[in-house]
Amino acid sequence: MNCRLSIKDKIHWIGVNDRETTLFENYWPLEKGVAYNSYLINDEKVAIIDTVKFNKTTEYLEKIKEIIGDKPVDYLVVNHMEPDHSGSMLALLGTYPDMKIVGNKKTFPFIEGFYGITRNYMEVVEGDIIDLGFHKLTFYMTPMVHWPETMMTYETTSKVLFSMDAFGGFGALDGGIFDDEINYEFYEDETRRYYSNIVAKYSAMVQRSLKKLAGLDIQIVAPTHGPIWRSNPGEIIGLYDKWSRYEAEKGVVIVYGSMYGNTAKMADFLARIIAENGIKDVKVFDASKTHPSYILSEIWKYKAAVIGSCAYNTKVFSSVETVLAKLSNSSLKDRYVSVFGNKSWSGGGVSGINAFVDEIGWERIGESIEATYSPKDAEFKALTELGEAIAAKLHETYPEEN
Incomplete structure (x- = not known):
């Protein structure tokens, strides 16, 4: 089944839809639900990029097993520690006890504080590379977009930017997970609602991060909420640039x-x-x-x-x-x-x-x-x-x- 959810070159979407939760962060209405996007790279080494909320853990682990079978997971890359993206970390570590947890120095106090995990840490800094075989992960620190520990991961072979909450929005993914499979009018409104209510306070940091990423050849933007941008990633990057510069219509x-x-x-x-x-x-x-x-x-x-x-x-x-x-x-x-x-x-x-x-x-x-x-x-x-x-x-x- 998951072959239908391949993003590119053995990179898979293993996210889930949540149509049951009515309030995001127990405040923001989710009339059309929300997606928690997670990604798996099935190379010589297996890497997972972020996890999903705890209420979807069973479905999530089943998706991983379906793709990799009995192979181990070598790395869990933690771009962002909010529980809607880290909520399955304990279960994942229980299933793959030798898995390294990849984050920056600000990540690990959150992990210990939320989940009591104190082992398997692998610290990365700006520009570090993890070689998975065919794929290679490079890390970019983006603090306060929109938590202190946030970072982004760029896969240099397929040129995919795993952007955590940045470039994401509300709304479950109803069949289409890519920008060229959906009617984006609804998702643009829900992405702006997400930005204006959750990320917007840190617009100066968004601008700083956009400048940092400007030199990358980004062919796919893969956020942790909302659609994946494979046909026109410049569209969503442009919207974030516009909103973070306070431009208006x-x-x-x-x-x-x-x-x-x-x-x-x-x-x-x-x-x-x-x-x-x-x-x-x-x-x-x-x-x-x-x-x-x-x-x-x-x-x-x-x-x-x-x-x-x-x-x-x-x-x-x-x-x-x-x-x-x-x-x-x-x-x-x-x-x-x-x-x-x-x-x-x-x-x-x-x-x-x-x-x-x-x-x-x-x-x-x-x-x-x-x-x-x-x-x-x-x-x-x-x-x-x-x-x-x-x-x-x-x-x-x-x-x-x-």
């Missing part, structure tokens, strides 16, 4: 929190004004109904964000406050932002968002707009002017798309 994300519909009314009115002024990509989210991971992904995609909140016990509405906290932690730069909201007997919603804007340092478009009790003619006039200003700014920023 022409569009607006409006996110709001509303208790009784008044702030929602302002959001819908503003969206219509922006659309009337020629902006086709306008996304409106009720923060109480949409998980912040999807909102953050869209804000990472588009250039302008408009954030609205009712006052809630003198503060920003709780669901909007969560979005602001995630945005602040993501360290996203180079966005336009506008603020609106509603109050009745006290304020706090708009002023709280303004404090966030001051902190994050995005370029503000227009003055804050805050209605009292409900929006009236004065607020709708101000929202009209704001919508026109947002559209004009985007047309100015993206003149080639006008």
Whole structure:
């Protein structure tokens, strides 16, 4: 069976799909599941690149046995120690007790801390080579993409980059495991959601790693989540380069929190004004109904964000406050932002968002707009002017798309 999952030259995909787990890291929704990708090189020496989450260990070991039979596993390369990729390490070591565990000096404290394993360590540093026979593995340290111990492994014969979490995304692999076997629109959205919520805070380190890898002839990108890029690896590398440089597309994300519909009314009115002024990509989210991971992904995609909140016990509405906290932690730069909201007997919603804007340092478009009790003619006039200003700014920023 696994001959159908050969990547190239005795390199096999031995990953698994997880459609049972509902929340990745017990927080991020997995509406379409997730894949844990692991790889096996069946050469004179056998090497496995990363493992899979503990809930799929039995299936995983069966795949290995099917390919190598009674041969031993000589090396387990640990590019990343998060338990969704190292969770089967104990079982693998129990099955292959002489297997060397390959990592860098930052890897081994994680292994001991998570699993109590203290033997069979093989430390590698930048540029070290492990000769498997026909295949040769070279190691590149990529710290904080997105944990301290992360590294990538490059197979020099087949020119495959095993990139751990980098270049990966959410979504189970439904039959197609390669980029040329899938409709990538869904996976691009889920890869951006993965990047913006999990990796994005370390965008500077992503840029540093991309520069380090720039001289390699990468013909296949094999991440630990999502599809394997064999036809157009430059596509996913280019997307990571774009996202880590905070580049954005022409569009607006409006996110709001509303208790009784008044702030929602302002959001819908503003969206219509922006659309009337020629902006086709306008996304409106009720923060109480949409998980912040999807909102953050869209804000990472588009250039302008408009954030609205009712006052809630003198503060920003709780669901909007969560979005602001995630945005602040993501360290996203180079966005336009506008603020609106509603109050009745006290304020706090708009002023709280303004404090966030001051902190994050995005370029503000227009003055804050805050209605009292409900929006009236004065607020709708101000929202009209704001919508026109947002559209004009985007047309100015993206003149080639006008």
